[in-house]
Amino acid sequence: MTVIERLGRGLLSLLLLLSAGWGALALFYAGPASTPWRYSLVAGLGLLAVLTLAAQWWPAWNARRWWAVSVFALVFVGLLYWYFNLQASNERDWRAEVAVQAFATIDGNYVTVHNIRNFEYRTEHDFTPAYYDRRFDLNKLEGVDVVTTYWMGPHIAHAFLSFAFADDQHLAFSIETRTEKGEGYSTLKGFFRQYELFYAVGDERDLIRVRTNYRKDPPEDVFVYRVKASPEGVRRLLLEYIRQMNELKDSPAFYNSLTTNCTTNMWVNARINPSSLPFSWKVLASGHVPEYLYEQGRLETGGLSLQDLQAQAHVNQRAQAADTAADFSRRIRAVEPKAAAASAAKP
Numbered sequence: 001m002t003v004i005e006r007l008g009r010g011l012l013s014l015l016l017l018l019s020a021g022w023g024a025l026a027l028f029y030a031g032p033a034s035t036p037w038r039y040s041l042v043a044g045l046g047l048l049a050v051l052t053l054a055a056q057w058w059p060a061w062n063a064r065r066w067w068a069v070s071v072f073a074l075v076f077v078g079l080l081y082w083y084f085n086l087q088a089s090n091e092r093d094w095r096a097e098v099a100v101q102a103f104a105t106i107d108g109n110y111v112t113v114h115n116i117r118n119f120e121y122r123t124e125h126d127f128t129p130a131y132y133d134r135r136f137d138l139n140k141l142e143g144v145d146v147v148t149t150y151w152m153g154p155h156i157a158h159a160f161l162s163f164a165f166a167d168d169q170h171l172a173f174s175i176e177t178r179t180e181k182g183e184g185y186s187t188l189k190g191f192f193r194q195y196e197l198f199y200a201v202g203d204e205r206d207l208i209r210v211r212t213n214y215r216k217d218p219p220e221d222v223f224v225y226r227v228k229a230s231p232e233g234v235r236r237l238l239l240e241y242i243r244q245m246n247e248l249k250d251s252p253a254f255y256n257s258l259t260t261n262c263t264t265n266m267w268v269n270a271r272i273n274p275s276s277l278p279f280s281w282k283v284l285a286s287g288h289v290p291e292y293l294y295e296q297g298r299l300e301t302g303g304l305s306l307q308d309l310q311a312q313a314h315v316n317q318r319a320q321a322a323d324t325a326a327d328f329s330r331r332i333r334a335v336e337p338k339a340a341a342a343s344a345a346k347p
Helices: 003-030 035-057 059-083 209-214 231-250 262-270 286-295 306-313 316-322 328-332 337-345
Strands: 103-107 110-117 131-137 141-150 157-165 169-178 196-202 221-226
Touching: 003 035, 003 059, 035 059, 103 231, 110 231, 131 169, 141 231, 141 286, 157 231, 157 262, 157 286, 169 262, 196 231, 209 316, 221 286, 221 306, 221 316, 231 262, 262 286, 286 306, 316 328
Parallel strands: 110 196
Antiparallel strands: 103 110, 110 131, 141 157, 141 221, 157 169, 169 196
């Protein structure tokens, strides 16, 4: 066997291994509900991959190696056909937090958002569901904040947007997984069409307060930053979020841990504006989103360094003090003058 032949078979073997690995994970996570059936299919695919690899390298089977590759390819094409025909659904036994979808109707400059979430929490998991409808005047749209929440170190965060209107009105959009009762979240499962995509649309007394005041295991640190953007850009972004939200109500879609998660979807939605930011690894390493926005001059900084801006944006103490107050949104953004002056004075 020549060097070129060995190289060719090595590359083919690597492709077979990668294909078999992906297929085994897809069957394991998205295959039949019956555990014995699912394990049998995974084992069968693994056995077929081993036999196909053996045919590439075992001299006694070399004459059958292309036959073996053809059989594996046929099975893998069938696997792809099955996988990409899995259908997302809005009709499942959802967890209470994601059971009700928000939607909006637009009438000129007015947007009426239905099913805005504002639960009455006693603990993170003990609450009374509550929703309301509100009519927003797009002419009173004042800005947008990016909210980041951390619970496992500085590199990973959940990020969402909150749109600010006059009279201290805020409307928050959190792009999340829509999980069923008894179903936990797994990043690995999120690669294999196991969760539907969901726009949680809520009052900040819900989407922020549940994270600052009630999540204890692990606790979360929440930061709120004002984005530097034109009124026209903020309006286009809000309408794009509403379009996507309404589309999911009629045409459900799958969440993906890499391509359709909280930050990648936020970045995709922002591309409605011609001045949108180029893609960066910091979009995927979601904890670095504020850093990326700061570097690109897209945050209102008040002349502060990134470190001081982060300290000012940290809202946990203010949110815990505000709790159920009607002016919760105003109070979490209220920075003590002395603290602000001290931060501004630092080199």
